[in-house]
Amino acid sequence: MPNQINLLPAHIANQIAAGEVVQRPASAVKELLENAVDAGSTEIKLIVSEAGKSSIQVIDNGKGMTETDARNCFERHATSKISTIEDLFKIRTMGFRGEALASIASVAQVIMKTKRADDELGTEIEIENSKVLRQEPCSYPVGTSITMKNLFFNVPARRNFLKSNVVEQRHITDEFIRVALAFPEIFFSLTNNGQEIFHLEKGSLKQRIVQLMGNTYATKLVQVDEKTDYLDISGFIGKPETSKKTRGDQYLFVNNRFVKSAYLNHAIVSAYESLIPDASFPFFAIFLDIDPVHLDVNVHPTKQEIKFEDDKIVYAFVKSAIRHALAQFSIAPTIDFGLDASIQQLDAVSKPFTNSRQDETRSGGLFKSFVDQHQAHRIESSSNLSNWKDFFKSNPQQKTESQTEFSSYNAEPSAYHPATGALYLDEGTAVSQFHLTYIVFEQQKGITVLNQQLAHQQVLFEKFNSAWNGKGIPVQQNLFPVAVNLSPADMQIVQQVLPDLLKMGYQLEPFGANTFLLQGSPADYSSENDLSVIELIIEDVKDASASLHKSYQEKISKTLARKHAVKAGKKLTAEEMIDLVQQLSRCNHCITHFDGKPLFVEVKKDYLNMVFGL
Ligand code: ADP
Numbered sequence: 385m386p387n388q389i390n391l392l393p394a395h396i397a398n399q400i401a402a403g404e405v406v407q408r409p410a411s412a413v414k415e416l417l418e419n420a421v422d423a424g425s426t427e428i429k430l431i432v433s434e435a436g437k438s439s440i441q442v443i444d445n446g447k448g449m450t451e452t453d454a455r456n457c458f459e460r461h462a463t464s465k466i467s468t469i470e471d472l473f474k475i476r477t478m479g480f481r482g483e484a485l486a487s488i489a490s491v492a493q494v495i496m497k498t499k500r501a502d503d504e505l506g507t508e509i510e511i512e513n514s515k516v517l518r519q520e521p522c523s524y525p526v527g528t529s530i531t532m533k534n535l536f537f538n539v540p541a542r543r544n545f546l547k548s549n550v551v552e553q554r555h556i557t558d559e560f561i562r563v564a565l566a567f568p569e570i571f572f573s574l575t576n577n578g579q580e581i582f583h584l585e586k587g588s589l590k591q592r593i594v595q596l597m598g599n600t601y602a603t604k605l606v607q608v609d610e611k612t613d614y615l616d617i618s619g620f621i622g623k624p625e626t627s628k629k630t631r632g633d634q635y636l637f638v639n640n641r642f643v644k645s646a647y648l649n650h651a652i653v654s655a656y657e658s659l660i661p662d663a664s665f666p667f668f669a670i671f672l673d674i675d676p677v678h679l680d681v682n683v684h685p686t687k688q689e690i691k692f693e694d695d696k697i698v699y700a701f702v703k704s705a706i707r708h709a710l711a712q713f714s715i716a717p718t719i720d721f722g723l724d725a726s727i728q729q730l731d732a733v734s735k736p737f738t739n740s741r742q743d744e745t746r747s748g749g750l751f752k753s754f755v756d757q758h759q760a761h762r763i764e765s766s767s768n769l770s771n772w773k774d775f776f777k778s779n780p781q782q783k784t785e786s787q788t789e790f791s792s793y794n795a796e797p798s799a800y801h802p803a804t805g806a807l808y809l810d811e812g813t814a815v816s817q818f819h820l821t822y823i824v825f826e827q828q829k830g831i832t833v834l835n836q837q838l839a840h841q842q843v844l845f846e847k848f849n850s851a852w853n854g855k856g857i858p859v860q861q862n863l864f865p866v867a868v869n870l871s872p873a874d875m876q877i878v879q880q881v882l883p884d885l886l887k888m889g890y891q892l893e894p895f896g897a898n899t900f901l902l903q904g905s906p907a908d909y910s911s912e913n914d915l916s917v918i919e920l921i922i923e924d925v926k927d928a929s930a931s932l933h934k935s936y937q938e939k940i941s942k943t944l945a946r947k948h949a950v951k952a953g954k955k956l957t958a959e960e961m962i963d964l965v966q967q968l969s970r971c972n973h974c975i976t977h978f979d980g981k982p983l984f985v986e987v988k989k990d991y992l993n994m995v996f997g998l
């Protein structure tokens with residue numbers, strides 16, 4: 385047998401390593417921007433075309449590189465940022481592994497120009513497939529420009545995995561915002577297909593937030609600033625009214641690096657407690673600063689995870705710092721808050737928190753259910769119940785009885801079923817509403833109980849979903865067009881999905897730099913929630929970029945269905961109920977809701993007969 389082990393040539397090893405560093409255009413953008421920051425730049429310009437698929441260029445005015453460094457920086461493990469293993473524990477730069485440029489040069493065609501202040505001439509270098517094609521002196525201002533073209537030109541399989549330009553551009557904008565937020569003292573611009581999307585002058589963090597998120601934030605930010613020996617926290621959080629229905633603008637940075645941490649997000653959001661409605665998400669841009677010795681640096685830097693030496697301390701600290709900030713801000717008279725109506729109505733906002741109110745809260749349902757839940761939890765794990773099997777063993781008689789009991793009264797399988805057959809309603813059948821939530825009627829084999837809200841959502845979902853391919857939902861012109869103010873990033877998204885929105889009956893027209901006018905809304909639907917619907921749709925488009933399989937069209941259909949369907953608690957007339965059942969029976973899926981829940985259950989005649997021994 386001949387030997388079988390090959391040493392991979394450098395360009396293949398680099399391509400494999402590139403898989404970790406460069407998944408998509410946005411990951412290259414992140415690496416290039418971070419390098420520009422690390423180089424001490426005060427001005428960084430990002431220029432992309434076709435969502436970075438055809439080209440990405442980053443121009444900075446940082447310290448530049450020597451002729452030799454210009455060649456070496458594309459080698460793997462080539463870095464100026466660490467030289468000993470001890471350096472690892474004091475990392476303050478964004479990069480340190482020396483992998484990014486090597487990876488980029490293995491999967492794209494790269495041209496770099498760079499010059500240091502001390503040098504007369506700069507260097508221009510062209511590299512492709514990890515091979516230097518050309519290197520020569522050039523005249524260039526101080527700084528570095530790196531252009532990468534045709535990402536994955538030599539790895540077609542990877543190229544095929546890229547998503548639509550809308551989606552890839554969204555990822556690029558996200559990365560850009562994260563870096564731009566962390567360094568407000570640096571000028572940034574982003575130009576996409578020749579159009580300048582962001583032009584961010586240097587300034588304070590607050591100014592940067594407003595530049596990025598839109599003017600509406602100017603008066604809605606609360607400053608957070610606490611220092612300890614272990615950890616500093618600074619940044620801004622949104623006043624309660626900035627909270628949105630979907631997780632959108634929440635930014636957490638550790639040592640200026642954007643991180644994702646469900647744990648710390650929870651610390652921040654829970655500090656808002658009763659100030660915001662459930663399941664809503666406040667804005668924040670929070671910066672933790674901690675000595676790097678208390679961090680685990682071995683978490684791969686391109687991943688956005690973070691590992692603290694002691695995450696409980698960090699959690700407690702973050703939560704109390706946010707509370708403190710919120711408390712200080714709420715000393716101001718309520719009238720200044722400009723809270724929106726739904727928030728204004730929350731007791732926590734509208735009434736002072738007196739002792740008697742504390743008692744009231746304790747006896748309230750919410751509080752009880754919370755406490756009960758925790759009690760249930762405690763009992764469950766106590767030793768008494770863990771012996772329940774023995775209980776049955778020692779009493780065989782009881783065991784059989786209990787088991788019968790289980791099978792007859794527990795839902796499965798014979799008592800009531802998620803429906804098995806089709807849904808139909810014979811003419812003249814009586815329908816009635818139960819608990820303002822269920823529609824109850826007789827079918828041949830039994831009694832059917834249909835959830836009105838889920839049923840209507842399913843009907844609307846299929847309607848909206850088929851409208852994508854058909855004529856679309858008719859538009860009703862608004863007598864008074866409503867202004868929709870958006871951040872530059874959201875403006876971009878909306879711009880790209882304008883035709884889609886029109887398909888769904890929302891007619892938006894650009895009106896100045898940060899505003900659209902809502903000229904028309906879907907006919908036959910209430911327009912009272914239009915603005916929040918549009919907010920949700922933007923979120924859907926952003927979300928869809930994160931998942932591989934779902935198209936945003938389907939997500940939007942679901943959002944619209946949820947928004948426009950009748951709710952539980954609404955009284956329906958007999959005609960409305962019959963109409964709903966009939967519409968549902970004509971749906972492609974009339975048994976299961978698009979979320980997977982059953983739409984109705986049946987209590988079969990056979991089952992009733994059995995119960996009554998007939
Ligand atoms: P890392 O950032 O982890 O060191 P990179 O592959 O991203 O690795 O970059 C390699 C090296 O090239 C850096 O350490 C730095 O010395 C140099 N470099 C990269 N980009 C720039 C730039 N824009 N300006 C100056 N030097 C740069």
Ligand code: MG
Pocket residue numbers: 415418419478479480482484485
């Ligand atoms: Mg780097």
